[in-house]
Amino acid sequence: MGTAPAQLFPEFIVDTLGLDSVIGEVAASLVAAFVVGNIILAFTGVAGPWAKRKITAAFTDRIAVDRIGPYGLLIIPAAAVQLLAKELIIPEGVDRPSWDIAPILLPASALLGFSVIPMGQLGPINLQLADPEVGFALVFAFASIASVSLVMAGYASNNKYSLLGGLRAVAQNLAYEIPLIVTAMSVVIFAGTLQMSGIVGAQTETLVAIAGVSIPSWYAFVNPFAFVLFLTANMAEIGRNPFDIPEAPTEIVAGYQTEYSSAYFVLFYLGEFVHIFLGGAILAVTFLGGASGPGPESIGFIWFVVKIWGFFLFTQWARAALPRVRIDQLIEIGWKGMLVLSFANLVLTAVIVGVIA
Structure with a gap:
């Protein structure tokens, strides 16, 4: 499958509507961002209240929601x-405006990450907002803002359980974000670029053909060890089992979000699922060929959706099947295991690429 056309979604709108002025380009960018943002929010709207319950019920031999509308969709x-509709309760002693900003910052950081994700084509439209040369670094920078949100929420809530959740979030992100980025850099070495479209384009060639079946050169096939490392660190970054330490309901109530209710809790809940889909999108672009797949290039977006929903399904399986590790185990796995293995993978990748080149 060939690479997506160079024309980005905002540029498509500008050319289609003939918007030549600066104001027109800004308007086209806002419209494109609105469309992409609502696509992601629609995914999270389905995933949070409905898909999460139905998938977990299937894993645990239950039925889950089935009374409200067809298949429980309502x-x-x-x-x-x-x-x-619930009352927004503001506890005494909270540190505002930090307490107010934290729930907004969490989903906003994940939505910003999607601004540079190449989501493939849908007909004549290439669903990517921007493709800077350092896009790969930008998406990790945007995603890492989430840890600031969790720390703010934990500190500002004036609650010991919330504070513990915020401190755990810092410890977890420090322990796993470094291995995540170091592992991702091994992909950059293979691709030779930090541009997201370039990383996807580098995975479009055929790696090997067996009995007439072509296996693409996705980095998950080229370097499966790095893929497993990245997947593990990614699960820790988005806080899913066995790494849901910052909220850990059986230990610290709900951690950083204990004191939040109503719309503020909705924003935290929304941000959690947007980050899951962002984690799936980064994994798809980095190791699974982005929007590439069988069939014409014009249906690339469909393959991209399949991949990120596949990652969501994996997170829900982990939630249903894997027990939570202790905080000391989490830190030990990160610093003594993942960090060492990620640097070993980076050095080995550099040596292999250097010898081949």
Whole structure:
């Protein structure tokens, strides 16, 4: 499958509507961002209230929601109304405006990450907002803002459980973000670029053909060890089992979000799922060929959606099947295991690429 056309989504809107002025280009960029943002929010709207419950129920031999609408789908608007209708309780002693900003910052950081993700083509439209030369670094920078949100929420809540959750979030992100980025750099060495479209384009060639079946040169096939490392660190970054230490309901109530209710809790809940899909998007671009797949290039977006929903399914399997590790085990795995293995993978990748080149 060939690479996506160079024309980005905002440029497509500018050319289609003939918007030549600076104001027109800004308007086209805002419209494109609005469309992409709502696509991601629609995914999270389905994933949070409905898909999460149905998938977990399937893993644990239960039925889950099935009474509200066909297949229980009307639980999505029902849950939204229920949560937003609740009273917003502001505890005494909270540190505002930090307490107010934290729930906004979490989903915003993940949505910013999607600004440089190449989501493939949908007909004549290339669903990517921007493709800077340092896009790969930008997406990790945007995603890392989430840890600031968790620390702010934990500190500002004036609650010992929230504070513990914030401190755990810092410890977890420090322990796993370094291995995550170091492992990702091994992909950059292979691709020779930090540009997201370039990384996807480098995975479009055929790695090997067996019995007439072509296996693409996705980096998950080229370097499966790095893929497993990245997947593990990614699960820790998005805080899913066995690494849901910052909220750990059986230990610290709900951690950093203990004191949040109503719309503020909805924002935290939304941010959690947007980050899951962002983690899946980064994994897809980095190791799974982005939007590439069988069929014409014009349906690339469909393959991209399949891959990020596949990652979501994996996170829910982990949530249902894997027990939470202790905080000391989490730190030990990160610093003594993942960090060492990620640097070993980086050095080995550099040597192999250097010899081949």
